[in-house]
Amino acid sequence: MSTILLSNARLVDGRRVNIFIRDKFIGAVAPASEPAGAMSLADRVIDCSNFCAVPGLVNAHTHAAMTLMRGVGKGLSLQSWLNMIWGIEANLDPESIYWGSKLAILEMIKCGTTCFNDMYWYVPQVREAVEDMGTRALLNYVVLDGGDAARGLAQRDECLKVAEMSRGWSDRVTLGIAIHADYTVNEDNMLWAGRTARELGAKLHVHISETEHEVNDDIAKYGKTPVRHFDDLGLIDSNFIGAHGLWLTDEDIEILGSRGASVVHNINSNLMLSSGYRFKYNELRDAGVNVCIGTDGCASSDNQDVRESMKTMALLQHAWRNDPQAMPLGELLDVATVNGARALGINAGRIEEGALADIALVNMRTPELVPDIDFLSNFVFAANSSCVDTVICNGRIVMEGRKVAGEDEILAKAEEQAWKLMKKAK
Amino acid sequence: MSTILLSNARLVDGRRVNIFIRDKFIGAVAPASEPAGAMSLADRVIDCSNFCAVPGLVNAHTHAAMTLMRGVGKGLSLQSWLNMIWGIEANLDPESIYWGSKLAILEMIKCGTTCFNDMYWYVPQVREAVEDMGTRALLNYVVLDGGDAARGLAQRDECLKVAEMSRGWSDRVTLGIAIHADYTVNEDNMLWAGRTARELGAKLHVHISETEHEVNDDIAKYGKTPVRHFDDLGLIDSNFIGAHGLWLTDEDIEILGSRGASVVHNINSNLMLSSGYRFKYNELRDAGVNVCIGTDGCASSDNQDVRESMKTMALLQHAWRNDPQAMPLGELLDVATVNGARALGINAGRIEEGALADIALVNMRTPELVPDIDFLSNFVFAANSSCVDTVICNGRIVMEGRKVAGEDEILAKAEEQAWKLMKKAK
Numbered sequence: 001m002s003t004i005l006l007s008n009a010r011l012v013d014g015r016r017v018n019i020f021i022r023d024k025f026i027g028a029v030a031p032a033s034e035p036a037g038a039m040s041l042a043d044r045v046i047d048c049s050n051f052c053a054v055p056g057l058v059n060a061h062t063h064a065a066m067t068l069m070r071g072v073g074k075g076l077s078l079q080s081w082l083n084m085i086w087g088i089e090a091n092l093d094p095e096s097i098y099w100g101s102k103l104a105i106l107e108m109i110k111c112g113t114t115c116f117n118d119m120y121w122y123v124p125q126v127r128e129a130v131e132d133m134g135t136r137a138l139l140n141y142v143v144l145d146g147g148d149a150a151r152g153l154a155q156r157d158e159c160l161k162v163a164e165m166s167r168g169w170s171d172r173v174t175l176g177i178a179i180h181a182d183y184t185v186n187e188d189n190m191l192w193a194g195r196t197a198r199e200l201g202a203k204l205h206v207h208i209s210e211t212e213h214e215v216n217d218d219i220a221k222y223g224k225t226p227v228r229h230f231d232d233l234g235l236i237d238s239n240f241i242g243a244h245g246l247w248l249t250d251e252d253i254e255i256l257g258s259r260g261a262s263v264v265h266n267i268n269s270n271l272m273l274s275s276g277y278r279f280k281y282n283e284l285r286d287a288g289v290n291v292c293i294g295t296d297g298c299a300s301s302d303n304q305d306v307r308e309s310m311k312t313m314a315l316l317q318h319a320w321r322n323d324p325q326a327m328p329l330g331e332l333l334d335v336a337t338v339n340g341a342r343a344l345g346i347n348a349g350r351i352e353e354g355a356l357a358d359i360a361l362v363n364m365r366t367p368e369l370v371p372d373i374d375f376l377s378n379f380v381f382a383a384n385s386s387c388v389d390t391v392i393c394n395g396r397i398v399m400e401g402r403k404v405a406g407e408d409e410i411l412a413k414a415e416e417q418a419w420k421l422m423k424k425a426k
Numbered sequence: 427m428s429t430i431l432l433s434n435a436r437l438v439d440g441r442r443v444n445i446f447i448r449d450k451f452i453g454a455v456a457p458a459s460e461p462a463g464a465m466s467l468a469d470r471v472i473d474c475s476n477f478c479a480v481p482g483l484v485n486a487h488t489h490a491a492m493t494l495m496r497g498v499g500k501g502l503s504l505q506s507w508l509n510m511i512w513g514i515e516a517n518l519d520p521e522s523i524y525w526g527s528k529l530a531i532l533e534m535i536k537c538g539t540t541c542f543n544d545m546y547w548y549v550p551q552v553r554e555a556v557e558d559m560g561t562r563a564l565l566n567y568v569v570l571d572g573g574d575a576a577r578g579l580a581q582r583d584e585c586l587k588v589a590e591m592s593r594g595w596s597d598r599v600t601l602g603i604a605i606h607a608d609y610t611v612n613e614d615n616m617l618w619a620g621r622t623a624r625e626l627g628a629k630l631h632v633h634i635s636e637t638e639h640e641v642n643d644d645i646a647k648y649g650k651t652p653v654r655h656f657d658d659l660g661l662i663d664s665n666f667i668g669a670h671g672l673w674l675t676d677e678d679i680e681i682l683g684s685r686g687a688s689v690v691h692n693i694n695s696n697l698m699l700s701s702g703y704r705f706k707y708n709e710l711r712d713a714g715v716n717v718c719i720g721t722d723g724c725a726s727s728d729n730q731d732v733r734e735s736m737k738t739m740a741l742l743q744h745a746w747r748n749d750p751q752a753m754p755l756g757e758l759l760d761v762a763t764v765n766g767a768r769a770l771g772i773n774a775g776r777i778e779e780g781a782l783a784d785i786a787l788v789n790m791r792t793p794e795l796v797p798d799i800d801f802l803s804n805f806v807f808a809a810n811s812s813c814v815d816t817v818i819c820n821g822r823i824v825m826e827g828r829k830v831a832g833e834d835e836i837l838a839k840a841e842e843q844a845w846k847l848m849k850k851a852k
Contacts, residue, residue, distance in 0.1 A: 070808055071800030075751060107793045111810075271741035272807070274750045302807035303794050312741070315697035319742075324700045325501060367533045368729050370837045371844030374497030381698070381728035382496055384537075386812030411796045418797030 002395065004357075005039045008032040009048035010364065011351060012333065012376055019053060021357040024395040028353055044397075046390070050365050052375055055333075055349045056114025056358035056393060057306040058340025061205075061243040061264040061294030063120040064129075065092070065100030067107070068418040069299040078273075085299050087425040089121075096417040097122040101129035103414040107304040109135060109404055111385035112360030114393040116304075117241065117264070117294070117344055119178040119205055123162050127173050134398040136358065138344045140178035140205040143185055143193045152189045156196075163200055172394055174345070176203035176241075182229050183214060194235040203239045203345065206230065209252065210244035211275050227252035236261050241343050243294060245284070246276045253280065257287030262343035265335075267312045268303075269296030278320045279313070281327065281335075292340040307385045310336050314380060329376045361390040428821065430783075431465045434458045435474035436790065437777060438759065438802055445479060447783040450821040454779055470823075472816070476791050478801055481759075481775045482540025482784035482819060483732040484766025487631075487669040487690040487720030489546045490555075491518070491526030493533070494844040495725040504699075511725050513851040515547075522843040523548040527555035529840035533730040535561060535830055537811035538786030540819040542730075543667065543690070543720070543770055545604040545631055549588050553599050560824040562784065564770045566604035566631040569611055569619045578615045582622075589626055598820055600771070602629035602667075608655050609640060620661040629665045629771060632656065635678065636670035637701050653678035662687050667769050669720060671710070672702045679706065683713030688769035691761075693739045694729075695722030704746045705739070707753065718766040733811045736762050740806060755802045787816040 006019035009032075016032035020039045028039065069088055073081040097120070108116060115136040118126055123139045130137045141159045145152035159177065166175040177197040179185050185193070197204045208226050209215055218226045227248065230236050238260035245256070245263040256263060265279050284291050293313060295304050310332055317326040338349030348356040364372060368382040379387070391399040398404065432445035435458075442458040446465045454465065495514055499507040523546070534542060541562040544552055549565045556563045567585045571578035585603065592601040603623040605611050611619070623630045634652050635641055644652045653674065656662050664686035671682070671689040682689060691705050710717050719739060721730050736758055743752040764775030774782040790798060794808040805813070817825040824830065 068797060070794075070797060071803040074755065074800050074803040078750060103793060103796060110793060268741065271745045272750065274744045274748045274752075277745045298808070302803070303809070305794075305810065308810065312738070315694065315738070316745075318700045319697045319703045322700045324504060324698065326700075329500065365834070365837060367529060367536060367833070367837065368496075368731075370529060371494060371496060371841045373844065373848065374500050377497040377500040377728070382724070383729075384731065384734065384810035384812055386810055407793070408791070411791055411793065415797045418799065422799065 003042040003044070004392070004395065004397070005036065005042035005045045006048045006053060006359070006361070007036065007045055009051055009053040009361070010375070011053060014375070019351060019359070021392065021395050024356055026351060026353055026355050026357050029351060046361070048361060050363060051361040051389065052364055053351055054112060054360045054362055054379070055337040055351055056360055056391065057112050057336050058292065058344065058349060059108060059113050059116040059295055059304060059306050060241065060262070060292035060340040060343055061266055061296060062104065062116050062118055062304060063297030064104035064116065064118050064126060064304070065097045065120055066297030066299045067103040067304070068096060068100040068414060068421060070302060072299060084425065088421045091421050091424040092121055094122055094125045096421055097125040098129050099410065099413040099417045101126045102133060102410045104298070104304050105129060105133040105135055106404055106407055106410050109133065109391050109399050110388065110402065111305045111307055112362070112388040112391060113304065113306050114358040114360070114391060115341065115344060115346065115348065117205060119180070123175070124165060127169060130173050131170055134396055135393045136172045136346065138174050138176045138203060140176040140203070142178045142180055143189050144180035145185055145189050147186060152186065155189070156192060159196065175200070176205050178205040181207040181214070182226055183217065187233065190233055190235065194233065197239065203241055204235060205241045206243065208242040208245055209247045212247050215247045225249055225252050227255055231255050231259070244270070244275070246270055246279055248280060253283050253287045253289065256284070256289045260288065260290070262290040262292055262339070264292045264294040264343070265313060266294045266296040266301065267316055268309055269301035271312070271316070272302070273300055277316050279316070281317055285331070290339050290342055291335050292343050293336050305385050306336055307379070307383070310380050329380060332380065333376060357392055357395040359392045360388050362387050363389040429468040430818070430821065430823070431462065431468035431471045432474045432479060432785070432787070433462065433471055435477055435479040435787070436801070437479060440801070445777060445785070447818065447821050450782055452777060452779055452781050452783050455777060472787070474787060476789060477787040477815065478790055479777055480538065480786045480788055480805070481763040481777055482786050482817065483538050483762050484718065484770065484775060485534060485539050485542040485721055485730060485732050486667065486688070486718035486766040486769055487692055487722060488530065488542050488544055488730060489723030490530035490542065490544050490552060490730070491523045491546055492723030492725045493529040493730070494522060494526040494840060494847060496728060498725060510851070514847045517847050517850040518547055520548055520551045522847055523551040524555050525836065525839040525843045527552045528559060528836045530724070530730050531555060531559040531561055532830055532833055532836050535559065535817050535825045536814065536828065537731045537733055538788070538814040538817060539730065539732050540784040540786070540817060541767065541770060541772065541774065543631060545606070549601070550591060553595060556599050557596055560822055561819045562598045562772065564600050564602045564629060566602035566629070568604045568606055569615050570606035571611055571615050573612060578612065582615070582618060585622065601626070602631050604631040607633040607640070608652055609643060613659065616659055616661065620659065623665065629667055630661060631667045632669065634668040634671055635673045638673050641673045651675055651678050653681055657681050657685070670696070672696055672705055674706060679709050679713045679715065682710070682715045686714065686716070688716040688718055688765070690718045690720040690769070691739060692720045692722040692727065693742055694735050695727035697738070697742070698728070699726055703742050705742070707743055711757070716765050716768055717761050718769050719762050731811050732762055733805070733809070736806050755806060758806065759802060783818055783821040785818045786814050788813050789815040
């Protein structure tokens with residue numbers, strides 16, 4: 001059992017504390033002014049005089065391996081771009097998925113993210129990448145039949161096989177089930193996915209109400225919104241994680257709130273794709289929805305930087321509501337930490353005794369964090385994510401002094417895999 | 427006369443070149459495949475195999491020393507916040523201005539910015555900071571009488587004294603004149619400022635059409651928009667640099683275009699303060715306006731990161747126009763480089779023979795820049811500004827390996843000065 005003492009760390013609220021990490025958990029958080037006592041016998045003591053300890057950020061919606069498609073088809077029309085992406089995706093293989101996921105996780109670590117919620121192909125290889133990198137993830141097996149019954153049945157079989165495999169996974173990686181969206185999965189498979197998730201005790205991760213077009217289509221086809229559609233099928237409960245939720249009606253918000261569901265805002269992706277920007281954070285929060293934040297995949301949003309997304313989210317709330325006080329920063333931190341952890345079913349996102357030891361140490365000797373008048377404002381609005389110096393996940397150091405083990409190999413392999421895919425797609 | 431060879435540098439367009447810097451200028455740009463010849467005798471050779479050479483970014487509107495107010499009063503109402511900022515500004519002194527400006531310049535260098543356009547108090551101290559840091563700036567003496575005739579006259583005297591001093595400045599620093607805004611300066615002083623700028627051959631830097639309120643006030647008071655007001659006073663020509671221009675009419679845009687004026691977009695500040703976000707980039711460009719980008723001061727926009735502002739600008743153009751192709755990236759790079767340089771009257775912003783040697787070297791071995799399918803998209807949308815490894819200004823290296831001379835002292839002094847001001851303001 002390893003122990004780490006984070007000595008004299010600043011917390012977001014300004015307190016100075018000693019944080020004692022025992023195995024995977026935060027064993028104690030005590031005022032730095034008190035004698036460290038037995039804590040000082042930790043295997044490793046990190047002097048945090050110049051560090052602020054922030055809960056590890058949670059990226060609650062992504063398609064990690066899409067880092068390999070970063071920058072592809074920029075400037076093309078939506079349809080040409082989609083065709084290009086699909087052409088590349090058709091050639092994905094276990095090796096490309098592994099290295100693309102590792103690149104995504106490397107980026108996440110460098111930005112202080114310790115946990116992510118993935119929706120992509122080749123779950124076993126994504127899992128391998130997560131295990132190797134030392135972070136945490138909910139990996140969702142994607143059900144996407146595209147109206148092809150045989151494909152749907154094959155996915156059911158494969159999903160159950162992956163569920164069987166998942167019994168052997170470390171406790172840092174959990175299996176969930178994804179319904180890609182109600183416009184790509186038939187109702188039978190939606191129901192099967194929901195039932196199976198319930199049987200497995202798994203989360204259900206879906207794309208929902210991302211574009212106005214999608215909502216209008218559902219109304220034309222089913223006479224109801226996507227949220228009503230999912231809810232009428234009995235799929236929305238506290239294990240439901242809806243990505244986007246950008247075009248929700250008041251009734252949708254009420255349904256999501258009354259079911260205790262989670263909604264993940266992906267503002268950078270929404271802006272990049274011109275999907276919309278009037279995300280109803282206040283209304284969702286007030287209705288009891290657990291609001292989280294995500295980056296989406298790099299084909300649409302370019303990076304895996306949750307901290308940067310926090311800034312964009314706050315700025316857009318200020319903008320569309322015409323209110324510079326629209327987004328309280330304490331709530332924004334919760335959105336990016338404890339709310340994400342709650343959605344994913346893990347006891348993290350807070351620096352307190354008993355929580356999982358998922359922590360980012362922010363270097364206060366960073367120009368953008370000076371002067372230290374309001375740390376949280378500076379962290380969100382002024383800094384770039386290179387202020388994160390050290391990252392601990394599950395009680396283990398995964399980055400120190402901005403160095404991550406094996407990063408040169410990851411960059412080289414990911415570059416190679418991306419070009420392999422690009423060439424095949426041509 | 428010192429010489430530097432940037433050997434085998436990647437350019438934004440993908441070419442591999444040797445860049446030969448002779449004294450302050452780029453002496454030659456030649457294909458890397460050709461023998462370097464005499465270039466290889468340079469005093470210093472930098473292997474740029476892993477670097478992309480980007481023109482130094484130009485921050486075309488800021489109030490540099492306001493870094494000292496970073497994070498102040500966040501969450502307060504606009505009026506309480508303004509009162510707090512004014513309370514602090516009342517206690518500014520030469521020492522705080524010097525260290526606040528140095529902190530701003532340090533941040534700019536770290537983000538690849540080599541030149542800025544400042545509008546703030548104590549120009550001689552800002553100038554000292556610029557000279558010491560090795561970058562370039564247009565420093566505008568601020569005329570702001572607030573309706574106080576005596577204050578206006580005193581400013582005229584002081585402005586002429588600073589103009590006299592400016593003869594002794596290095597060629598990296600130029601004096602301009604700022605009319606703070608037409609709602610804070612009486613017409614006599616506006617006319618004096620315009621006349622004096624013309625006599626000195628100086629730029630005229632103003633705040634204009636930042637808020638809808640400001641435009642409506644002018645219409646109520648003068649029966650015309652701020653742009654028409656300035657233009658009717660004969661103040662708009664090719665030396666005119668208007669900051670914000672967020673609420674322009676079609677006629678305003680036509681006036682600005684026909685005069686060959688520059689307009690500086692400050693999107694992060696506009697979003698933070700809920701001033702608006704429908705910046706008419708396309709219309710301004712098409713009318714012949716020289717569009718630039720700025721960060722504004724850190725009291726409103728928190729950092730001095732022009733690259734980050736480029737991303738926000740592009741995303742907001744996508745969003746409000748509902749068009750994911752709204753902002754061509756090549757034009758965006760021009761906005762942040764050569765257009766800014768043109769506005770400030772310097773021959774920079776391009777990596778080509780004869781231009782000033784203001785260059786940022788971007789480290790391609792950065793996770794967010796992998797894969798290298800579209801460098802410019804990755805630089806704008808994926809990276810954070812810590813990808814900038816080395817910065818050259820006026821042919822001199824001002825940052826190398828992300829280290830800037832004296833940075834620890836700057837952080838310590840700026841922190842101290844900020845708290846000195848905070849305490850006095852209470």
